[in-house]
Amino acid sequence: MVPFLDVLAAYRELSGEISGAIARVCQSGQYIGGAEVQDFESEYAAYCGVKHCVGVGNGLDGLVLLLRAAGIGPGDEVIVPGHTFIATWLAVTQVGALPVAADVEADGFNIDTADVARKVTAKTRAILPVHLYGCPTDMKPLKAIADQHDLWLFEDAAQAQGARYDGRRAGGLADGAAWSFYPGKNLGAMGDAGAVTTDNDELAASVRMIGNYGANRKYHHDVAGVNSRLDPMQAAVLRVKLARLEAWNEQRRAIAARYMQHITASGVTLPQRMQATSSASGVCQSAVWHIFPVLSEDRDALSARLERAGVATLIHYPVLPVASGAYAQPGSHRSEGEMRHAARAANEELSLPIGPHMTAAQVDEVIDALNHAS
Numbered sequence: 047m048v049p050f051l052d053v054l055a056a057y058r059e060l061s062g063e064i065s066g067a068i069a070r071v072c073q074s075g076q077y078i079g080g081a082e083v084q085d086f087e088s089e090y091a092a093y094c095g096v097k098h099c100v101g102v103g104n105g106l107d108g109l110v111l112l113l114r115a116a117g118i119g120p121g122d123e124v125i126v127p128g129h130t131f132i133a134t135w136l137a138v139t140q141v142g143a144l145p146v147a148a149d150v151e152a153d154g155f156n157i158d159t160a161d162v163a164r165k166v167t168a169k170t171r172a173i174l175p176v177h178l179y180g181c182p183t184d185m186k187p188l189k190a191i192a193d194q195h196d197l198w199l200f201e202d203a204a205q206a207q208g209a210r211y212d213g214r215r216a217g218g219l220a221d222g223a224a225w226s227f228y229p230g231k232n233l234g235a236m237g238d239a240g241a242v243t244t245d246n247d248e249l250a251a252s253v254r255m256i257g258n259y260g261a262n263r264k265y266h267h268d269v270a271g272v273n274s275r276l277d278p279m280q281a282a283v284l285r286v287k288l289a290r291l292e293a294w295n296e297q298r299r300a301i302a303a304r305y306m307q308h309i310t311a312s313g314v315t316l317p318q319r320m321q322a323t324s325s326a327s328g329v330c331q332s333a334v335w336h337i338f339p340v341l342s343e344d345r346d347a348l349s350a351r352l353e354r355a356g357v358a359t360l361i362h363y364p365v366l367p368v369a370s371g372a373y374a375q376p377g378s379h380r381s382e383g384e385m386r387h388a389a390r391a392a393n394e395e396l397s398l399p400i401g402p403h404m405t406a407a408q409v410d411e412v413i414d415a416l417n418h419a420s
Contacts, residue, residue, distance in 0.1 A: 048399050048408045050358040053229050055403030056294075057236075060286055064236075067282035076278060086281040087241070089288060094217035096243045098250035101276025102257050104238040105204045105226025109137030111274065112222050112242050113172070115252035116198050118143050122171040123380065127157040128366060128388035130176045134202050135367040135379070137224075138174070146170070147368050147381040150388050151326070154319030155179055155339065155395075158387070159187040159326075165382070166191065172198035177206035177216050179317075179362070180232065180298075180336035184325040185211055185219045200224070203243075205336040207233040208295045212329045217243040222253075227284055232298070232336050233291050239280040294402035298335040301400050301409050305338055308413045311420035314348075315341040315394075337362055341394040342420075349396055351419035357412050360397045 057064060071082055083101050091099035102108045118124065120142035126134050128147040138145040148161040157175045173192055175183040183201075192199040203209075204226035206216040217223040222244035227235040242253045255262050260271025306321050317340065319326075320333045339362065342348045349359045366388055373379045399412055 048357045048404075048411050050360050050397070050399050051230055051401045052403055053234070055401070056234070056287065056290075059403070060290070063286045064283055067286050068279055071278050071282050074278075078278070079275065080278050082278040082281040082285070083276050086276070086285050086288075089285060090241060091243060093288065093291075094215050094223075094243045096218040097245045097247070098243065100242045100250055100253045100257070101281060102240045102242060102253070103274040103276070105224060105228065105240040106133045106137060107257070107272070107274040108224030108226070108240040108242045109133065109174075109202060110140050111253045111256050111272075112200055112224050112249070113137060113141045113143070114256055115249050116172065116200075116221075118171050118198070121169065123167060123169040124172045124174050125157075125162050125165050125170060126174050127176050127178070128368060128381065128385040129155065129363065129391045130178060130202070130367070131204075131363055132367045132370060132372065133204070133226075134174060134176055135373070139372075139378070143171070144169075144377075145367070145373075145379045147379060147385060147388075149383070149385050150391060151319065152387050154181065154317070155391055156181060156183040157188075159184055159191070161383070162188060163191050165380075166195050166197075170195065170197060172200060174200050174202055176202040176204070177209055179320065179333075179339055180205050180209055181317075181320040181333040182206060182209045182211035182216055182219070182325070182331050184327050184329065184331075186325070186327050186329050189220070204228075205231065206334060207231060208291055209334045210330070210332040211325070212331075218245065221246060222249050227280065232295060232334055233284065233287055235280040236283050237277070237280055239276055239284065241276065295334045297402035298400055299333075301404055302333075302335045302338055304409055305398065305400075305413065309340075309416055311416050313342055313344060313420050314416065335400055338398045338400040339395050340398060341390070342396055343394055345394050345396050348419060352415055355415040355419060357415045358399060362395055362397050364392055364395075366392050
């Protein structure tokens with residue numbers, strides 16, 4: 047069986063360094079915050095090309111804290127993609143604002159900038175695109191919309207560690223970005239972990255304060271904050287893996303290139319937009335292939351045939367947030383107009399195995415199985 051993702055492979059490669067990093071934390075006696083967290087924050091900020099990185103408990107917390115720090119709350123609207131993991135929507139809901147769904151691209155999976163422009167109202171306070179599957183969103187037209195209407199522009203960069211757009215890495219493309227370091231991510235911890243990156247001094251300070259019980263100094267709570275801080279054990283592991291991230295991303299790109307070249311299955315649509323080296327607006331981009339998504343009208347049957355052939359697959363994401371029970375109540379979201387392309391993604395997307403530790407034989411097995419299964 048070719049696994050969808052072997053999360054143990056990274057540990058096997060780095061077990062000595064990871065064990066040493068964890069032992070270093072144990073011996074330090076600093077089990078909340080401390081040097082490991084500070085060093086990771088500094089190293090990841092430098093990697094993203096921004097001034098600030100604030101470690102938080104997980105990716106959802108990062109989104110919530112970013113929105114709270116921007117003053118977004120009840121009565122406000124935030125434009126989000128119609129097709130994404132539900133965390134993007136939940137963050138908007140958790141600050142009391144209204145998620146407004148925009149459709150995704152006809153030839154890709156990221157938010158459709160033209161539909162974003164149609165969804166702006168007097169209540170809109172922010173645009174929150176997702177660099178879905180590791181492909182950077184076309185930020186240039188979104189920045190123009192945000193500037194025209196005086197809106198915040200944020201990045202949900204949970205799946206895009208190392209992705210580039212217009213010469214910059216994800217995390218430094220907008221007013222702020224939220225990250226997830228869930229174990230399966232390109233840069234994954236050994237548990238839940240997250241961060242916020244930004245060049246905005248006030249935003250960074252506010253995220254840090256809110257995530258520390260609303261306090262800048264002990265027992266002085268300026269706002270009703272929460273407890274969401276990056277664990278030093280996770281920070282130490284992330285520091286080890288960060289040194290390998292570029293090489294791992296290059297391996298993902300190489301596997302994606304082989305898939306794009308050799309998959310000839312009929313009835314299967316390959317992710318050409320992710321492979322492109324420039325965005326729809328002509329800006330240079332480079333995806334990091336967190337997921338390799340294909341589309342098939344016969345998705346479920348195709349997945350079953352691949353499973354029988356020894357190839358594991360997953361589906362991202364079969365239920366649109368707008369169709370979920372979480373947003374079944376009237377007034378829990380706004381979704382005017384068709385979600386045609388988002389619906390197609392939900393109904394037809396199938397994710398093939400991809401990861402930096404796949405062998406050439408495994409990649410060939412996936413290609414052969416898919417070409418025969420279709």
